[in-house]
Amino acid sequence: MITLKDLRATVETEEGKKEILKGINLQINAGEVHAIMGPNGSGKSTLASVLTGREGYEVTGGSVEFEGNDLLELEPEERAQHGIFLAFQYPVEIPGVSNTNFLKTAINEIRKSKGMEPMSSVEFLKMMKEKAKLVGLDPSMTSRYVNVGFSGGEKKRNEIFQLAMLNPKFSILDETDSGLDIDALKAVAEGVIKLKTNDNAFLVITHYQRLLNFIVPDFVHVMFDGRIVKSGGKELALHLEENGYDWITDMKETAEA
Amino acid sequence: MDKISQENIDLKMRLIEDFSNFEASLNGQSNEMIHNVRRDAIAYINENGFPTKKFEEWKYTNPANILKNDYVQAFTQPAGDLSGIDVTEVLAESNANVLVFVNGRYESSLSRIVSKGDGIFVGNLSEAYVAHKDLINSHFSKLAKNEKGAFTAMNTAFATDGAVVYAADNVQIPEIIRIINIADARTGTYLSQPRNIFIAGVNAKAMISEEFFTIGENPSLTNMITEVFCGRGSMLEHYKIQNDGANANHVGSTQIKQEADSHYSNTTISWGGNITRNNLQAVFAGNNTECHFFGLYLLSGRQHVDNHTLADHAMPNCYSNELYKGIIADRATGVFNGRIMVREDAQKTNAYQSNNCILLSDDAMNYSKPQLEIFADDVKCSHGATTGQLSDQEMFYLRSRGIPHDEARAMLLQAFAEDVIDTIKDEYLREKLDKKLIEILMSTR
Ligand SMILES: Nc1ncnc2c1ncn2[C@@H]1O[C@H](COP(=O)(O)OP(=O)(O)OP(=O)(O)O)[C@@H](O)[C@H]1O
Ligand SMILES: [Mg+2]
Numbered sequence: 160m161i162t163l164k165d166l167r168a169t170v171e172t173e174e175g176k177k178e179i180l181k182g183i184n185l186q187i188n189a190g191e192v193h194a195i196m197g198p199n200g201s202g203k204s205t206l207a208s209v210l211t212g213r214e215g216y217e218v219t220g221g222s223v224e225f226e227g228n229d230l231l232e233l234e235p236e237e238r239a240q241h242g243i244f245l246a247f248q249y250p251v252e253i254p255g256v257s258n259t260n261f262l263k264t265a266i267n268e269i270r271k272s273k274g275m276e277p278m279s280s281v282e283f284l285k286m287m288k289e290k291a292k293l294v295g296l297d298p299s300m301t302s303r304y305v306n307v308g309f310s311g312g313e314k315k316r317n318e319i320f321q322l323a324m325l326n327p328k329f330s331i332l333d334e335t336d337s338g339l340d341i342d343a344l345k346a347v348a349e350g351v352i353k354l355k356t357n358d359n360a361f362l363v364i365t366h367y368q369r370l371l372n373f374i375v376p377d378f379v380h381v382m383f384d385g386r387i388v389k390s391g392g393k394e395l396a397l398h399l400e401e402n403g404y405d406w407i408t409d410m411k412e413t414a415e416a
Numbered sequence: 417m418d419k420i421s422q423e424n425i426d427l428k429m430r431l432i433e434d435f436s437n438f439e440a441s442l443n444g445q446s447n448e449m450i451h452n453v454r455r456d457a458i459a460y461i462n463e464n465g466f467p468t469k470k471f472e473e474w475k476y477t478n479p480a481n482i483l484k485n486d487y488v489q490a491f492t493q494p495a496g497d498l499s500g501i502d503v504t505e506v507l508a509e510s511n512a513n514v515l516v517f518v519n520g521r522y523e524s525s526l527s528r529i530v531s532k533g534d535g536i537f538v539g540n541l542s543e544a545y546v547a548h549k550d551l552i553n554s555h556f557s558k559l560a561k562n563e564k565g566a567f568t569a570m571n572t573a574f575a576t577d578g579a580v581v582y583a584a585d586n587v588q589i590p591e592i593i594r595i596i597n598i599a600d601a602r603t604g605t606y607l608s609q610p611r612n613i614f615i616a617g618v619n620a621k622a623m624i625s626e627e628f629f630t631i632g633e634n635p636s637l638t639n640m641i642t643e644v645f646c647g648r649g650s651m652l653e654h655y656k657i658q659n660d661g662a663n664a665n666h667v668g669s670t671q672i673k674q675e676a677d678s679h680y681s682n683t684t685i686s687w688g689g690n691i692t693r694n695n696l697q698a699v700f701a702g703n704n705t706e707c708h709f710f711g712l713y714l715l716s717g718r719q720h721v722d723n724h725t726l727a728d729h730a731m732p733n734c735y736s737n738e739l740y741k742g743i744i745a746d747r748a749t750g751v752f753n754g755r756i757m758v759r760e761d762a763q764k765t766n767a768y769q770s771n772n773c774i775l776l777s778d779d780a781m782n783y784s785k786p787q788l789e790i791f792a793d794d795v796k797c798s799h800g801a802t803t804g805q806l807s808d809q810e811m812f813y814l815r816s817r818g819i820p821h822d823e824a825r826a827m828l829l830q831a832f833a834e835d836v837i838d839t840i841k842d843e844y845l846r847e848k849l850d851k852k853l854i855e856i857l858m859s860t861r
Contacts, residue, residue: 211816214808239818251809255831264827265817272818305813321817 160189160226160360161210161329167220168209179205181385182221187329190357194371194396195364197382198404203364204248206382207331211245212238225329239265240272242328246318246335248364253305258317259287261305262324269325290323293353295346311338319347323354331362336370348373368400383407424466427483431461434489435573450545450575453557457572460562467565476751476783477693477722479567482665485635487607490519491576496600498523500631506596509844513538513593515579519600520608520638522577531591535584538593541611544580551582555613559643559671564695567667571609571641578611578640583620585647592623592842597640599664602632612642616650616678623653625845628688630661635690642670646678648702653841654682657849660689662717669695676702676731683839685849686721687714687856697726700734700762711740712836714853715748715780716860722751727769729762729792736766741836742773743829744780745860755787758795765795773803774832776860826857833857 168180179202187193195203209216210223212235223230230238253261267277278286291298296316306314315335322330332351336344351374355361363374371379371393379395380387381404388407389395435458439446469478496518503526506514515538516526522540531538537548545552562569579595597610616622630636638660646652660666666689674680686692698707713721727736742750752771773782786799806828814824833853840846 213812213816234821235812235815236818236820236824239816245816247813251807251813253810253813253828253831255834256814256827261814261817261819261827264823265814265819268820268823269818325817 160187161230162186162224163221164223165221166206166209166218166223168205168216168218170205170216176217178219179216179385180209183385183387185380185387187360187362189328189360191378192355192361192363192374192376194376194379195362195382195387196366196379196396196399201382202385203382204333207245207248207333207364210238210331211235211243236268237272239325239327240269244322244325244327244330246315246322246330246332248333248337250306250314250318252307252309254307256305258301258303258305262287262321265321265325286324290320293323294319294350295343296320312340312343315339316343316347319350323350326354328359329362330359331364333364334366335363336365336367344370345373368396371396381407424468424480428461428465431570431573432458434492437492438574449553450556454573454575457557457562457569460569461566461573464566466567473565473724476749477691477720482637482667482691482693485605485637487605487637489574490606490608491521491574493519493604493606495521496603498526500602501526501598501600503596505848506594506627509592509594511591512844513591514596515540515593516596516598517577517579517610518598519606520577520597520610531589531593535587535617536589537580537582538589539580541578541580541613542576544582544613548582551615552580552613555615555643555645557643559645559673560641560669564669564671567639568641568669571611571639571669574609575611575641578613580612581614581622581624583616583622585617586619587617588621589623592625592845594845595624595626597626597628597638599628599630599636599638599660600632601630601634601636601661601663603634605634605636607637607639610638610640612640614642614644614652614654616645616647616652618647619649620647621651623842625655625657625842627657628660628666630664630688633661633663635663635665637665637667640666640668642668644670644672644680646672646674646680646705648675649677650675651679652681654680655840655845656682656684656694658684658686658688658692659852660692662690664689666692666694668693670697672698672707674698674700674702674705674707677704678702679706681708681710681839683710683836684723685712685836686723687712687852689719689721692719692721693724694722695724697728698736699728700731700736703731703733705731705734707734707736708839709736709738709740710836710839711752712833713740713742713744713750714833714856714860715742715750716745717748718746719748720751721749722753724753724755726755726757727767729756729758729765729767732761732763732765734762734765736768738769739836740771741833742771742782743776743833743857743860744773744782745776747777747779749780750782752782752801753785753787754799756789756797756799758790758792758797760791762792763794765792765797767795767797769799771801772832774829775803775805822858826854829857830854
């Protein structure tokens with residue numbers, strides 16, 4: 160579904176350009192769940208930003224192919240229309256724009272890009288109800304302004320609600336588990352599991368095993384200083400939870416020495 | 417003598433000449449009381465001339481740029497060709513009063529008056545002068561006095577037509593009154609000077625919308641005055657919607673006097689025109705009045721809109737609230753000068769003001785000047801101004817969900833502008849404005 164080859168990216172900082180992604184290789188196929196773990200500042204969110212086309216990052220090398228398209232050539236909205244979705248680590252508040260209007264516009268723009276007619280209001284409302292239930296979002300939140308006054312957990316839940324509504328092919332979940340209480344985590348994870356099919360794929364960025372207990376990954380990758388330094392099966396996450404990242408640092412230093 | 421003051425003198429001489437011709441044409445009516453007021457006004461202009469940009473009040477809007485065209489006073493011309501003037505969309509609001517003025521002249525054939533009956537007058541000034549002469553004489557020029565400046569005096573000197581709305585004590589006019597001012601700039605370069613008077617008696621109620629349109633490409637100037645009298649306990653909703661063409665200039669003065677317990681709300685929306693200067697001044701002459709000023713200016717190209725407001729707290733226990741929002745693109749300029757005067761006796765005043773702006777280009781400008789003059793000690797006053805750009809984060813959030821750049825931008829700007837549009841209580845009008853807002857936002861870069 161998506162193939163990253165030696166992806167490199169820099170960010171503009173006050174001291175000039177700083178390389179954050181230093182050659183990422185990754186292949187994710189339909190039906191798979193991949194997890195990315197790694198210490199703070201290792202570049203996980205940057206990878207999500209680069210894949211979704213956020214401004215401020217410059218791709219300096221490598222390629223990303225998404226279902227036969229050169230993803231890096233596309234505008235953020237085109238990527239979404241092709242089926243890329245990011246559940247943000249820090250969802251923004253948008254005063255004055257209601258969740259309903261926002262999602263209706265998003266869905267209809269995506270449909271338009273596929274040459275489809277806009278969804279009828281009845282159909283849309285029915286779907287909203289259904290999906291809110293699926294992820295355990297209080298239906299009254301859908302009429303409020305996007306994320307405005309939402310608690311941290313509610314914002315995260317709203318991200319997954321949007322995921323459910325837009326039904327993307329490839330979803331990146333950036334620390335969706337942080338800020339969720341235990342029940343909310345379970346509800347959100349169960350929602351995600353219900354959305355998982357053989358035709359879509361997930362990239363789950365997390366620091367903790369607990370989310371991966373629900374959303375069991377096929378592959379776990381460890382990101383360190385802008386590179387994927389280790390990949391394995393679901394047992395790698397358990398190992399990281401128990402041993403932290405020191406052993407990787409050690410391993411790396413040994414390798415560099 | 418520099419060029420500007422020379423132009424100023426030329427204009428003065430021209431107006432004085434216009435005035436003597438006007439006077440001659442009045443045959444007989446020149447002894448009327450209203451004409452004495454006009455005479456005082458032309459004398460004021462003769463003595464004081466027009467302001468220049470050296471005047472503090474005109475610092476950001478150069479009067480010379482408004483006055484530079486050789487305007488012909490529209491009232492001196494025969495009625496123009498009404499074909500091509502289409503007000504069907506306004507008339508489609510089935511229960512609305514529609515008063516159409518073309519270059520300041522009332523056109524009854526295009527208008528429709530639905531509010532009639534005891535204690536109600538909805539019509540034009542010359543009719544009102546016949547039907548309610550004393551009423552007009554006792555209100556005309558009582559608020560828009562010559563001291564307000566030469567633009568005001570110029571209107572007074574030549575005031576011949578305009579809209580009059582009168583609701584007697586305890587009379588509520590249920591239907592909105594839409595006053596459609598059309599500058600017909602197809603064949604000439606005209607100066608139109610509409611003169612409106614709105615009078616709400618004790619506990620009276622009305623909703624009035626002044627709307628401005630242009631047809632044709634010649635430069636035009638509308639120099640208008642609206643005097644608003646809010647009787648005790650009255651409620652008045654008042655809108656000013658400026659849809660003018662790219663070569664249309666506008667100087668408007670809205671003067672309001674509020675008696676005790678009255679409630680006045682003004683919403684001014686400016687998204688057309690070349691140079692626009694709006695003066696909006698309310699004086700609170702009784703206790704417990706409530707006054708709202710809302711404004712939205714949405715500018716592109718080289719448009720210039722200057723809103724000067726004054727909330728004059730002359731009496732205690734009054735409340736004023738003001739919110740002006742601007743969206744400015746290209747090389748356009750917005751000016752907001754919000755003056756709040758709290759006089760010595762005006763204890764327990766509550767006065768709030770804010771001006772928020774989004775600039776869409778590096779060359780867009782907004783000059784924001786709050787001016788608080790407080791002479792009472794027990795008051796609550798606040799003011800705030802913000803100027804910023806659209807949030808990159810919000811833009812990316814919307815785009816990352818599949819909403820294209822321009823739509824995402826329009827969505828955020830609409831959200832920003834919406835709380836001003838929402839103050840329009842007439843549903844039909846509000847929906848039209850909403851549509852127009854989106855249309856403009858989609859075409860603004
Ligand atoms: N816009 C930016 N400006 C400056 N530095 C940036 C920017 N974006 C990312 N960085 C830097 O890039 C590095 C990687 O950040 P990133 O957010 O990708 O880390 P992360 O792996 O997601 O960390 P966390 O686990 O804390 O979320 C950090 O050092 C961060 O400060
Ligand atoms: Mg992160």
